[in-house]
Amino acid sequence: MTEKAQDQARAGEAARATPMIAQYIEIKAANTDCLLFYRMGDFYELFFDDAEVAARALGIMLTKRGKHLGEDIPMCGVPVERANDYLQKLIALGHRVAVCEQIEDPAEARKRGAKSVVKRGVTRLVTPGTITEDALLDPARANAFAAVARVREDDATWRYGVASLDISTGAFTVADCAAADLSSLLARLEPREIVAPESLVRDLSELFANLDAPVTPLGREAGDAGRRLMDFYAVATLEGFGALSAAELAAAASAILYVERTQKGSRPALSRPVSLRESATLDIDAATRANLEIARTLSGARDGSLLSVVDLTVTSAGARLLAERLAAPSTDPALIGARLDAVAFFLDRPERRADLRARLARAPDLARAVSRLALQRGGPRDLAAVGAGLMAARDIAGLFEDKSAPAEIARDVETLASADLALASDIAVSLKDSVPLDRRNGDFIREGCDGELDEARALRDESRVVIASLQNRYADATGVKLRIKHNNFLGYFLEVPAAQGEKLLRPPFDESFTHRQTMADAMRFSTRELVELQSRIASAADRALARELAIFDRLASAVLARAEALQRLAEAFARLDVFTALAAVAEKRNWTRPQVDASLDFCIAGGRHPVVEASLHAQGKAFAPNDCDLSGARAGRIAVVTGPNMAGKSTFLRQNAIIALLAQAGSYVPASAARIGVVDRLFSRVGASDDLARGRSTFMVEMVETAAILNCATPRSLVILDEIGRGTATFDGLSIAWATIEHLHEVNRSRAIFATHFHELTQLAKRMGRLVNLTMKVTDHAGEVVFLHEVVAGAADRSYGVHVAQLAGLPASVVARAESILAELEAADRRAPVEALIDDLPLFSRVAETAPAKDALREALAAVDPDQMSPREALAALYELKRKA
Numbered sequence: 001m002t003e004k005a006q007d008q009a010r011a012g013e014a015a016r017a018t019p020m021i022a023q024y025i026e027i028k029a030a031n032t033d034c035l036l037f038y039r040m041g042d043f044y045e046l047f048f049d050d051a052e053v054a055a056r057a058l059g060i061m062l063t064k065r066g067k068h069l070g071e072d073i074p075m076c077g078v079p080v081e082r083a084n085d086y087l088q089k090l091i092a093l094g095h096r097v098a099v100c101e102q103i104e105d106p107a108e109a110r111k112r113g114a115k116s117v118v119k120r121g122v123t124r125l126v127t128p129g130t131i132t133e134d135a136l137l138d139p140a141r142a143n144a145f146a147a148v149a150r151v152r153e154d155d156a157t158w159r160y161g162v163a164s165l166d167i168s169t170g171a172f173t174v175a176d177c178a179a180a181d182l183s184s185l186l187a188r189l190e191p192r193e194i195v196a197p198e199s200l201v202r203d204l205s206e207l208f209a210n211l212d213a214p215v216t217p218l219g220r221e222a223g224d225a226g227r228r229l230m231d232f233y234a235v236a237t238l239e240g241f242g243a244l245s246a247a248e249l250a251a252a253a254s255a256i257l258y259v260e261r262t263q264k265g266s267r268p269a270l271s272r273p274v275s276l277r278e279s280a281t282l283d284i285d286a287a288t289r290a291n292l293e294i295a296r297t298l299s300g301a302r303d304g305s306l307l308s309v310v311d312l313t314v315t316s317a318g319a320r321l322l323a324e325r326l327a328a329p330s331t332d333p334a335l336i337g338a339r340l341d342a343v344a345f346f347l348d349r350p351e352r353r354a355d356l357r358a359r360l361a362r363a364p365d366l367a368r369a370v371s372r373l374a375l376q377r378g379g380p381r382d383l384a385a386v387g388a389g390l391m392a393a394r395d396i397a398g399l400f401e402d403k404s405a406p407a408e409i410a411r412d413v414e415t416l417a418s419a420d421l422a423l424a425s426d427i428a429v430s431l432k433d434s435v436p437l438d439r440r441n442g443d444f445i446r447e448g449c450d451g452e453l454d455e456a457r458a459l460r461d462e463s464r465v466v467i468a469s470l471q472n473r474y475a476d477a478t479g480v481k482l483r484i485k486h487n488n489f490l491g492y493f494l495e496v497p498a499a500q501g502e503k504l505l506r507p508p509f510d511e512s513f514t515h516r517q518t519m520a521d522a523m524r525f526s527t528r529e530l531v532e533l534q535s536r537i538a539s540a541a542d543r544a545l546a547r548e549l550a551i552f553d554r555l556a557s558a559v560l561a562r563a564e565a566l567q568r569l570a571e572a573f574a575r576l577d578v579f580t581a582l583a584a585v586a587e588k589r590n591w592t593r594p595q596v597d598a599s600l601d602f603c604i605a606g607g608r609h610p611v612v613e614a615s616l617h618a619q620g621k622a623f624a625p626n627d628c629d630l631s632g633a634r635a636g637r638i639a640v641v642t643g644p645n646m647a648g649k650s651t652f653l654r655q656n657a658i659i660a661l662l663a664q665a666g667s668y669v670p671a672s673a674a675r676i677g678v679v680d681r682l683f684s685r686v687g688a689s690d691d692l693a694r695g696r697s698t699f700m701v702e703m704v705e706t707a708a709i710l711n712c713a714t715p716r717s718l719v720i721l722d723e724i725g726r727g728t729a730t731f732d733g734l735s736i737a738w739a740t741i742e743h744l745h746e747v748n749r750s751r752a753i754f755a756t757h758f759h760e761l762t763q764l765a766k767r768m769g770r771l772v773n774l775t776m777k778v779t780d781h782a783g784e785v786v787f788l789h790e791v792v793a794g795a796a797d798r799s800y801g802v803h804v805a806q807l808a809g810l811p812a813s814v815v816a817r818a819e820s821i822l823a824e825l826e827a828a829d830r831r832a833p834v835e836a837l838i839d840d841l842p843l844f845s846r847v848a849e850t851a852p853a854k855d856a857l858r859e860a861l862a863a864v865d866p867d868q869m870s871p872r873e874a875l876a877a878l879y880e881l882k883r884k885a
């Protein structure tokens with residue numbers, strides 16, 4: 001159906017519907033990709049298909065409401081009070097929700113006629129990447145969405161821009177990159193949702209499918225990107241933004257467009273977009289991130305990840321920053337050194353650290369509170385959080401009066417010392433000590449802070465006292481046992497047992513007592529006095545509430561006027577939390593300060609794997625520390641590690657990558673000493689896993705990842721390769737592993753560790769100067785193999801694979817048969833060893849240098865000059881080329 005035909009059909013459908021359903025259909029048509037929460041009184045109702053989807057997802061009752069086109073209308077609803085719980089479930093399941101509110105007073109609608117419906121409109125789209133409520137957010141994780149855009153660089157290539165925007169804190173970064181780097185940039189940013197123009201969503205579907213985030217197509221492009229940014233920030237020029245590339249600008253504008261689309265009229269307090277180009281960071285691709293289990297284990301759990309061991313932060317903002325630092329360690333030795341100075345400062349001062357951490361733990365999540373206030377979604381608790389945050393800032397700054405702190409800390413202390421105490425005290429004198437989450441029902445402004453409010457409240461309370469006294473007066477006057485009660489429908493009323501109610505219906509009492517309702521066992525009455533008092537209470541309560549809300553708005557605007565300064569305070573808190581937390585881990589786990597410089601060294605003494613060590617420690621076992629030296633003057637060394645299964649090769653490989661990552665993230669490291677020439681890219685290809693969802697076999701995944709490494713690694717990179725080539729036939733695997741080592745040694749010249757079961761490869765050390773052989777030490781103890789987990793120079797003599805199979809409980813007959821087959825194979829290999837080939841094959845560089853055969857076709861083509869040819873000559877040339885081909 002064309003769009004016009006659809007519109008007509010919809011209009012026809014709406015015409016035959018009740019006015020309310022017609023309104024629903026119209027609003028739903030504009031929000032087809034969302035579940036529509038349609039506000040009716042104290043409920044959000046869902047209709048038609050939405051109702052069926054939501055009822056199933058939320059496990060709530062599906063009911064019906066009226067008919068449309070002769071069919072029952074399915075309906076379900078959630079109470080407004082508990083909407084957040086339901087939203088959280090739906091968002092977690094990947095749904096998007098459009099919240100549709102009544103946008104006029106029902107009294108206004110009634111004026112237009114008894115049948116007219118209250119005006120409604122969508123006030124907000126709730127999507128995984130744009131949520132702000134504490135109940136919906138993970139405190140320890142950023143909640144950003146990424147907007148992706150592309151611009152033409154030249155005829156053949158695109159440049160990609162990515163904006164990452166966290167509405168819950170206002171953090172806004174942009175970056176641009178070539179197509180090849182897009183996936184690793186997105187992996188680093190870990191967006192909760194990706195938005196991109198339709199065309200990009202189509203073209204990048206495979207890349208997006210690899211990221212664990214729903215993709216939202218952005219109907220149209222953001223248009224004039226610069227204009228959109230200037231309009232949003234209400235500035236006349238983009239000069240204040242620093243130099244943003246065209247791709248960055250386009251992405252930033254898309255992000256703003258999405259904010260406007262989801263937040264409707266509300267304007268979040270966003271910081272200005274900061275380009276990530278300014279901050280040089282360690283490049284870690286998605287596979288490496290997953291393999292090193294930085295933020296999550298391969299099975300997706302946080303427990304058992306590097307972060308779970310390192311994260312001793314005490315605030316959610318600190319936890320988010322630490323996760324960010326581990327996701328994007330620096331490559332600037334000066335910055336890394338400065339951050340390590342800060343950690344060292346707190347490591348040397350355990351008392352100050354403990355003091356600071358105790359105060360930080362009590363400080364609120366400022367950034368998220370300010371963001372909610374900016375979006376008009378904040379409540380009294382958010383105001384209280386800002387007040388408490390300001391006080392905490394001054395309080396913490398007071399701990400550093402001795403001025404001994406290093407630069408990184410001193411800067412933050414200065415920020416904290418500048419906290420606006422006037423605002424803090426304004427909030428403190430205005431708000432009650434304990435305030436509700438929601439401002440709707442008032443009752444959060446302190447007594448004595450506003451005369452008008454106090455007066456309205458007094459009037460309300462006095463009237464309540466008068467009402468209470470009426471009960472006795474009426475009881476005495478009538479001799480009837482009556483009680484004064486209140487409900488939302490009748491307001492205040494008198495309730496009388498049914499048997500005695502009759503008395504009030506008769507003279508003289510029927511004069512003053514008006515019958516309102518008869519229940520099974522009671523009758524309800526009201527009196528003029530009661531009605532008057534009721535309306536006095538209601539108008540006093542309304543006035544009090546209006547006054548409270550006015551004070552709230554005044555304080556909220558005072559907060560927003562200082563939003564930027566408050567975001568800076570929040571950042572300072574987070575940084576101090578990270579420094580002290582890293583000092584706490586260093587102390588707890590006995591880590592050491594690494595030296596990170598501009599050399600190409602990589603020299604680790606007594607290195608440990610932090611996660612394996614922690615888990616062994618918990619079982620009362622010790623971890624065997626290992627050294628690793630890959631240092632080289634102009635190019636790194638490659639260590640080829642052989643050794644039995646289960647001896648600790650993978651652990652050794654990963655621990656070295658993790659030590660480099662921790663060091664550059666500004667942390668101490670699990671080693672007795674570490675000197676690291678700053679690493680530009682970290683690559684890890686560990687183990688093999690199927691990726692059936694994408695139709696790639698284990699081996700294909702392995703080769704794709706290896707290709708990425710061989711194409712991109714530099715002498716500054718650190719490469720970890722575990723058992724390359726094991727996913728295919730032995731000779732194919734060995735050949736690929738062999739060629740890979742040669743390429744790394746001759747072309748990439750990176751620092752690398754290569755674990756393998758192909759013992760033949762240890763022979764390569766004879767021919768390649770920077771190759772070293774390492775092996776895992778094993779001893780035989782009374783016929784039993786004992787793994788010492790110790791890395792020593794040399795090559796393993798055998799695999800002990802059959803031994804491990806036996807440990808794993810393979811049937812004895814299978815183990816025995818495997819042993820005899822192994823003996824046969826080894827005997828055959830001794831007669832014609834593969835090692836002999838090492839001496840026979842030409843060296844890799846010579847293979848690479850062999851130039852391609854001269855290409856006659858290309859030469860002939862180069863000789864043709866179309867501008868100088870007649871059509872006839874051109875045709876002849878074409879025939880000639882075809883013949884040559």
Ligand SMILES: Nc1ncnc2c1ncn2[C@@H]1O[C@H](COP(=O)(O)OP(=O)(O)OP(=O)(O)O)[C@@H](O)[C@H]1O
Pocket residue numbers: 612616622623624625626643644645646647648649650651652789790
């Ligand atoms: N340095 C160490 N000190 C103590 N225990 C260790 C050490 N390294 C590894 N281990 C223990 O040995 C187990 C096996 O380690 P790992 O997976 O690294 O072996 P592997 O040699 O890579 O095995 P495979 O070749 O089968 O993949 C680990 O789970 C850990 O419990």
